[in-house]
Every structure is written in C-alpha cells, then in structure tokens.
Amino acid sequence: MGSSGLSRFAKRFPTRLVNVGIAEQNMVGIGAGLANGGKIPFVCGAACFLTARALEQIKVDAAYSQANVKLCGMSSGLGYGPLGPTHHSIEDMAWLRAIANLTIIVPADALETAQAVRAAAAMEGPVFLRLSRTPVPDVHPPEYVFQTGSATILRPGRDVTLIANGAMVWRALAAARLLAAEGLSARVLNLSTLHPLDLKAIRDAAETTGAIVTVEEHSTRGGLGGGGLGGAVAEATATTCPVPMRILGIPGTFAPTGSTEWLLEYFGLTPEGIRDAALEVVGVKVRP
Amino acid sequence: MNIYAEPEGARTGDRLRYLARDIRRQSLTMVHRAKVGHPGGDLSAADILAALYFSALRVDPQRPTAPDRDRFIMSKGHCCCALYTTLAMRGFFPFSDLADYAQPLSPLNGHPNRTKVAGVEANTRPLGHGLPVAVGAALAAKLDGAAWRTFVLTGDGELQEGSNWEAAMAAAHFGLENLTLIVDRNRIQQGAPTETIIRLEPLAEKFRAFGWAVREIDGHDCTALSDTFAAVPFEPGRPNCVIAGTVKGKGVSFIENRAEWHHHVPTDGELAAALEELKGGLDR
Ligand SMILES: Cc1ncc(C[n+]2csc(CCOP(=O)(O)OP(=O)(O)O)c2C)c(N)n1
Ligand SMILES: [Mg+2]
Numbered sequence: 001m002g003s004s005g006l007s008r009f010a011k012r013f014p015t016r017l018v019n020v021g022i023a024e025q026n027m028v029g030i031g032a033g034l035a036n037g038g039k040i041p042f043v044c045g046a047a048c049f050l051t052a053r054a055l056e057q058i059k060v061d062a063a064y065s066q067a068n069v070k071l072c073g074m075s076s077g078l079g080y081g082p083l084g085p086t087h088h089s090i091e092d093m094a095w096l097r098a099i100a101n102l103t104i105i106v107p108a109d110a111l112e113t114a115q116a117v118r119a120a121a122a123m124e125g126p127v128f129l130r131l132s133r134t135p136v137p138d139v140h141p142p143e144y145v146f147q148t149g150s151a152t153i154l155r156p157g158r159d160v161t162l163i164a165n166g167a168m169v170w171r172a173l174a175a176a177r178l179l180a181a182e183g184l185s186a187r188v189l190n191l192s193t194l195h196p197l198d199l200k201a202i203r204d205a206a207e208t209t210g211a212i213v214t215v216e217e218h219s220t221r222g223g224l225g226g227g228g229l230g231g232a233v234a235e236a237t238a239t240t241c242p243v244p245m246r247i248l249g250i251p252g253t254f255a256p257t258g259s260t261e262w263l264l265e266y267f268g269l270t271p272e273g274i275r276d277a278a279l280e281v282v283g284v285k286v287r288p
Numbered sequence: 289m290n291i292y293a294e295p296e297g298a299r300t301g302d303r304l305r306y307l308a309r310d311i312r313r314q315s316l317t318m319v320h321r322a323k324v325g326h327p328g329g330d331l332s333a334a335d336i337l338a339a340l341y342f343s344a345l346r347v348d349p350q351r352p353t354a355p356d357r358d359r360f361i362m363s364k365g366h367c368c369c370a371l372y373t374t375l376a377m378r379g380f381f382p383f384s385d386l387a388d389y390a391q392p393l394s395p396l397n398g399h400p401n402r403t404k405v406a407g408v409e410a411n412t413r414p415l416g417h418g419l420p421v422a423v424g425a426a427l428a429a430k431l432d433g434a435a436w437r438t439f440v441l442t443g444d445g446e447l448q449e450g451s452n453w454e455a456a457m458a459a460a461h462f463g464l465e466n467l468t469l470i471v472d473r474n475r476i477q478q479g480a481p482t483e484t485i486i487r488l489e490p491l492a493e494k495f496r497a498f499g500w501a502v503r504e505i506d507g508h509d510c511t512a513l514s515d516t517f518a519a520v521p522f523e524p525g526r527p528n529c530v531i532a533g534t535v536k537g538k539g540v541s542f543i544e545n546r547a548e549w550h551h552h553v554p555t556d557g558e559l560a561a562a563l564e565e566l567k568g569g570l571d572r
Contacts, residue, residue: 002479021448021486022415049414082324082390083398086413258392
C-alpha cells in the first residue's frame with residue numbers, strides 16, 4: 001500500500017481499500033476472487049514484486065481465467081534507482097506480453113494515465129497498467145483522447161520513427177527536436193498500448209519513414225530482438241515491412257548501483273542517446 | 289586498524305551493546321549521506337546483528353567463502369546499512385568502504401549482493417526469500433553431516449509472505465536443528481503496525497504448530513541474545529525460532545516506534561540529534 005501511494009484513496013474511500021499486507025501472490029488471487037464476486041479490483045503493487053512474485057497468479061487467475069482484474073505495476077522500470085536490480089522492473093513487459101488475454105498499457109504522462117485508468121475500469125477483462133514514479137513533462141495536448149490499442153503520432157516526420165512508451169516518450173520527443181537541428185525529420189509514435197498492438201501504426205511508420213528506433217525503460221532481451229516494446233515492433237515489421245531498427249533499453253544486464261537518472265544516462269536512454277541511434281539507423285536505411 | 293577486531297574473549301553483553309550502538313550510528317549516517325535506506329529496521333536489528341557477528345557466528349573474515357563457515361542470511365535486506373556496517377566492523381571489508389553506499393557503481397547497493405560484497409550470503413530485499421534459501425543451506429549441511437549452522441533474520445511484516453510458511457514446513461519436515469530463524473519482532477511494517485495490516489499473532493504458537501522449537505526473548509538484551517544463540521539447537525530434531533521482541537527505531541527517542549521512520553531519511557538536524565542520543569559506542 002505504501003509503495004502504491006494509496007493513502008489519499010484510503011482517506012476518501014476507506015471501505016474500498018483492502019490491504020492484504022506483504023503478500024503479492026495472495027493479493028492477485030484475492031483480486032481475481034473479488035472480480036468473480038462482481039467487483040472491479042485495481043490490484044496495486046510495486047511492479048517488480050507484482051509481476052515477478054505473482055506471475056503465475058497473473059497468468060492463471062487473471063489472464064487465463066479472464067478475470068476482470070486491473071493490475072497496476074507501480075514504480076516500474078528503473079524508478080527505484082539505487083535500490084537495485086531486485087527493485088528494478090525491466091523484465092515485466094517481456095513476461096507479460098507472452099501471456100495471452102492480457103491488455104498492457106504504459107501511459108506516458110499524467111493525462112494519459114488518468115484516461116488509461118478509466119479505460120481499464122470501463123473495459124471487461126484483465127488489464128496491466130505499467131506506471132512510473134519518474135516525473136515527466138506533459139507530452140499530450142489537453143484535448144488528447146486515449147484509446148486502448150491505438151498508438152498516437154505525437155510529432156510528424158519522414159526520415160525515421162522514434163517509437164516509445166511510458167517515461168521514455170518525452171525523451172523521444174526531445175530527441176526529435178535534436179534531430180531537427182541535424183536536418184532530419186523524425187516521427188514520434190507513442191505506443192502506449194503494448195497489447196493489443198497497433199499494427200497499422202507500426203506498419204505505416206515502417207513504410208513511410210523506412211527506419212525505426214524503439215525506446216523503452218526495459219530490457220532489450222526477451223523476445224524477437226527485444227524485450228517489450230522493441231520486440232513487439234520488430235515482430236510487427238519483420239512480417240510486414242522489414243526496416244532497419246535500433247532497439248534502445250537496458251541491454252540484458254543487471255544495472256549497477258546508481259540513481260534512476262544516472263542509470264538512464266548510463267544506458268543511453270537520453271535525448272542525445274536516442275538521437276545518435278536515429279542518426280545511425282538512418283545511415284543504413286534502404287527505403288526512401 | 290579495525291578497532292572492532294578481535295573480541296579478545298570480551299564477548300560480554302556490555303561490549304555487544306557498544307558494538308550495536310556503533311551499528312546504529314553508522315547506519316543512520318549512511319542513510320543520511322545517501323538519502324536512501326531504512327532507519328527503523330536498521331536500528332531494531334542492531335543488537336541482533338552484533339550478537340550474531342561478535343558472539344554466535346563462526347565466521348572468518350579472511351576466508352569469507354570457507355566451506356565450513358556458519359551462514360547468516362539477512363532476509364530483511366532493506367536493512368542493508370546495518371548489515372554492511374556489521375560486516376565492515378567484523379573485518380570483511382574496510383570500514384571506509386561504507387562511505388560508498390548507494391553511490392554510482394558501488395558494490396554496496398540498496399540491497400546486499402553476494403557477488404559483490406564479502407560476507408553476504410544471498411541477494412535479498414524482496415521479502416520472503418531468506419528463509420527458503422536458509423532451509424536449503426541447512427539441508428546441505430545436514431546432507432553432508434557438516435557442523436556449520438545457518439542463521440537467518442527476517443522482519444515480522446515479512447512473515448506475511450507465504451514463501452516463509454512453505455519454508456517453515458520444509459524445515460520441520462527435514463528436521464533442521466542446525467537452522468535458526470530470528471524474527472525481528474518490532475510489530476511495525478511499512479506504514480503501520482503488523483497487527484493492524486495482517487495479524488501475525490499468535491506467532492510463537494504458529495511456529496510451534498509448524499514443528500519448530502521457539503524462544504521469545506528481548507531482542508535488545510545482548511546477553512540474552514548471545515546466550516540464546518549459544519543454546520541452539522533448543523530441541524533435538526527441530527528447527528529453532530527466536531522471536532526477538534524489538535522496538536523499531538530502537539535507541540533514538542524520536543525514531544522509536546514511529547512507522548514513518550521505516551524509510552524516512554534523517555535531515556541534518558535529525559542526524560545530529562540521533563548521534564547525540566547514541567553517544568558512547570566504542571569509536572569514541
Ligand atoms: C516482496 C516484497 N514486497 C514488498 C516490499 C516492500 N517493502 C520493503 S520493507 C517492507 C516492510 C517490511 O516490514 P518488516 O518485515 O516488519 O521489516 P522491518 O520492520 O524490520 O523493517 C516492505 C513492504 C519488498 N521489499 N518485498
Ligand atoms: Mg517490522
């Protein structure tokens with residue numbers, strides 16, 4: 001509960017907060033049971049423990065059983081910084097994306113998070129919301145409308161597409177501005193729903209811009225050439241419109257000691273790092 | 289020179305109390321400097337760690353991986369500052385290394401890492417891992433007919449994780465009298481009392497029902513701690529459970545029993561006031 005920052009909710013709705021203690025497996029099971037009883041439980045826990053500890057409960061009790069459970073993975077990615085690899089959640093997308101029937105949403109700012117929470121409540125079936133504790137600027141205009149399964153072009157461009165989600169989106173936008181200074185026009189696609197994938201938007205990015213850089217606060221290993229986002233995009237393009245890609249993330253290592261900001265820089269997940277990867281991939285692209 | 293080296297037979301309660309005070313002082317200093325850590329749990333475990341490393345454990349800092357060493361697993365890995373300090377005091381690595389805690393690329397991460405820090409037996413901090421690993425270690429010793437023992441320290445809130453109870457059953461089933469679980473029973477977890485969140489009581493009866501030999505002692509009485517550890521196995525054929533009654537934040541008036549100090553980082557003023565209250569260790 002502490003890790004989920006739910007004290008304000010508890011104040012407002014004291015009878016609607018069930019604290020099950022330090023027991024993530026039990027928590028997901030109880031969530032599935034509450035859903036069975038007609039509730040719409042939002043099951044909140046630190047993303048690292050919620051996914052790693054309770055993975056089988058997520059697979060069986062939530063996804064396989066099609067329970068109407070909304071899982072909220074808090075402080076995902078490298079958000080816990082110096083607490084180290086036990087607390088980093090950089091494998092969760094690879095694990096969860098392999099599970100059928102599970103909608104996965106990784107919102108990029110406060111506005112999208114609020115809308116994604118409502119969308120999750122409104123839809124029937126299990127949803128995983130991957131939430132961040134890292135402060136981010138707004139990347140969406142106030143009139144933005146989130147739709148589950150739809151990726152959003154946040155910046156138009158011809159030469160390369162930067163695909164990101166979560167706390168990486170504003171960094172991709174900043175990278176696009178750096179690329180403009182180099183005379184390159186970069187499209188920025190916010191792929192906030194990781195499952196189901198917006199295949200149309202990805203294919204269009206490949207066909208129109210001919211090169212893709214994916215950016216995720218996640219391991220780059222675990223799927224086809226990538227863990228969560230990179231793997232998903234690589235799968236989508238490889239079978240439709242293969243184009244050169246660069247997959248940015250954490251390259252299959254446990255992170256060393258360091259703060260979140262320091263680690264993101266260490267792994268090149270900065271506007272400059274994204275810019276350099278884009279320059280590189282544009283250099284090898286074959287399509288116009 | 290390590291002023292804590294060679295207990296010279298003086299493993300008295302008094303000496304352990306001084307050592308524990310220095311563990312408290314140094315842990316708070318580390319949390320303050322790095323701006324991350326768990327003062328409440330560090331302070332509640334200090335006497336237990338002092339009694340383990342300066343009285344009970346048969347370990348040699350010069351041979352940290354000697355096959356016949358006693359194992360100690362710090363399951364409540366969030367209290368790594370207390371553990372790092374104790375290991376340094378015992379001579380596993382230089383005391384000056386502690387300044388590096390949580391700094392970029394430091395081996396002293398926010399949780400103990402056995403591949404990077406001498407004396408650490410398991411990478412812990414997700415709660416509920418230490419006891420199963422300890423059961424495995426104790427079982428290995430038993431299979432080999434070896435004399436070394438295994439000790440493991442868990443939090444009390446930590447016992448809400450189901451893995452502990454699977455391990456508790458296994459330990460009794462395998463008759464692991466060479467295993468000692470110490471529960472840091474400070475009655476507070478993150479944000480609130482254990483009994484408010486998910487009740488643990490009657491805790492001693494639970495362990496007895498699971499087949500363990502249980503002793504309940506004052507977890508800040510260093511003499512009682514070292515005497516109790518020296519008395520294992522309590523009963524032939526049963527794993528040992530020491531429920532150490534503690535106070536979260538013990539030793540600093542404004543930290544004691546305050547749930548918010550679970551992971552509160554002391555301000556400059558709070559650190560100074562805390563160190564003042566904790567004066568009188570061996571290092572001055
Ligand atoms: C599996 C898991 N879930 C949640 C946490 C977050 N967490 C860290 S410490 C803590 C409270 C631990 O309370 P307790 O075991 O009583 O420890 P102590 O009072 O000795 O600090 C929690 C919930 C965690 N480390 N691991
Ligand atoms: Mg406790």
